[in-house]
Amino acid sequence: MRAAVFQGPGEITVEDVPKPEIEAPTDAIVRVTHTAVCGSDLWFYRGESDRDSGTRVGHEPMGIVEEVGDDVRSVEPGDRVFAPFVVSCGHCEFCRKGLHTSCVDGDGWGGDNGGGQGEYVRSPHADGTLVRVPDRHADDEETLEAILPLTDVMGTGHHAALSAGVEEGSTCIVIGDGAVGLCGVLAARRLGAERIVAMGHHEDRLDIAEEFGATETVSARGEEAVERATELTYGGANHVVECVGAASSMDTAIGVCRPGGTVGYVGVPHGVNEDGLDLLSMFRDNIALRGGVAPVRAYAEELLADVLQGTLDPSPIFTKTVDVEGVPEGYRAMDEREAIKVLVKPEH
Numbered sequence: 446m447r448a449a450v451f452q453g454p455g456e457i458t459v460e461d462v463p464k465p466e467i468e469a470p471t472d473a474i475v476r477v478t479h480t481a482v483c484g485s486d487l488w489f490y491r492g493e494s495d496r497d498s499g500t501r502v503g504h505e506p507m508g509i510v511e512e513v514g515d516d517v518r519s520v521e522p523g524d525r526v527f528a529p530f531v532v533s534c535g536h537c538e539f540c541r542k543g544l545h546t547s548c549v550d551g552d553g554w555g556g557d558n559g560g561g562q563g564e565y566v567r568s569p570h571a572d573g574t575l576v577r578v579p580d581r582h583a584d585d586e587e588t589l590e591a592i593l594p595l596t597d598v599m600g601t602g603h604h605a606a607l608s609a610g611v612e613e614g615s616t617c618i619v620i621g622d623g624a625v626g627l628c629g630v631l632a633a634r635r636l637g638a639e640r641i642v643a644m645g646h647h648e649d650r651l652d653i654a655e656e657f658g659a660t661e662t663v664s665a666r667g668e669e670a671v672e673r674a675t676e677l678t679y680g681g682a683n684h685v686v687e688c689v690g691a692a693s694s695m696d697t698a699i700g701v702c703r704p705g706g707t708v709g710y711v712g713v714p715h716g717v718n719e720d721g722l723d724l725l726s727m728f729r730d731n732i733a734l735r736g737g738v739a740p741v742r743a744y745a746e747e748l749l750a751d752v753l754q755g756t757l758d759p760s761p762i763f764t765k766t767v768d769v770e771g772v773p774e775g776y777r778a779m780d781e782r783e784a785i786k787v788l789v790k791p792e793h
């Protein structure tokens with residue numbers, strides 16, 4: 446099969462690799478029809494995080510079940526399924542409490558599982574991991590493109606908004622205009638936020654934030670951005686949704702949080718270890734920090750129901766589509782910020 450392989454910073458190739466096979470009775474093989482390049486892939490692509498060369502990449506698969514192991518009960522060949530960015534068993538202590546990312550028997554999509562940006566993946570723990578799309582929606586292309594972000598960014602935006610405590614009538618500030626930030630805006634609106642201030646650096650992306658429900662946008666940088674957002678919210682928001690992970694955006698998040706408020710964070714932390722977090726400001730103003738890697742499997746059914754009834758559609762985040770051979774071009778386009786998020790249709 447064809448699959449994308451990381452060779453080193455700035456270099457993704459598409460290679461012939463062995464097609465994954467059933468290895469355990471709880472496995473399923475999925476023929477990938479839709480997948481995506483993620484903002485988090487850019488960390489290793491840019492050399493800002495370590496990754497071994499020669500490793501398969503991708504972690505947002507959707508497709509058709511081709512084969513299942515003897516113990517798989519929830520899906521069968523021919524079913525349309527999607528999967529979160531981590532594999533989870535569905536029945537350990539942490540899966541049961543909705544913290545699937547801490548599954549004691551969890552796994553990723555790389556290695557022998559095939560990588561998510563290729564023609565096939567093996568899903569270990571298929572019953573705990575795969576989410577089935579009801580048959581009547583299984584071949585509706587528009588619906589499938591709205592479902593695909595549930596593999597990661599939409600669930601992650603939802604986790605950020607929940608972690609920040611957004612609820613009916615809330616005023617919140619969403620930091621970041623990448624795919625997760627935009628999904629954070631959608632999530633905040635869905636949870637009933639009344640005012641949503643979206644902060645980012647790209648006018649075209651902030652336009653999408655407005656389409657998604659942002660009531661105000663701030664495109665300034667640094668101190669000026671903090672001042673502007675604080676002014677708009679008369680002293681900061683009680684709920685700050687941090688969707689970047691860089692040290693500077695964590696500082697912005699703390700800076701725009703109202704005393705007694707909560708910052709929900711979901712961006713993979715980068716640079717925060719070196720620069721530290723402004724704990725003293727948090728201490729002084731009793732600012733809470735909640736969140737972490739999003740257990741998107743926990744939110745899949747709830748968000749899927751909304752997509753299927755037509756009240757949730759994150760698909761505008763996909764601004765470019767490629768086939769499997771186009772994955773390297775997809776990385777380039779995201780790296781150069783030509784595309785917000787790239788949809789990959791392996792058999793395009």
Ligand SMILES: [Zn+2]
Pocket residue numbers: 482483484485504505530597598
């Ligand atoms: Zn992702």
Ligand SMILES: [Zn+2]
Pocket residue numbers: 533534535536537538539540541545547548549550551
């Ligand atoms: Zn588990």
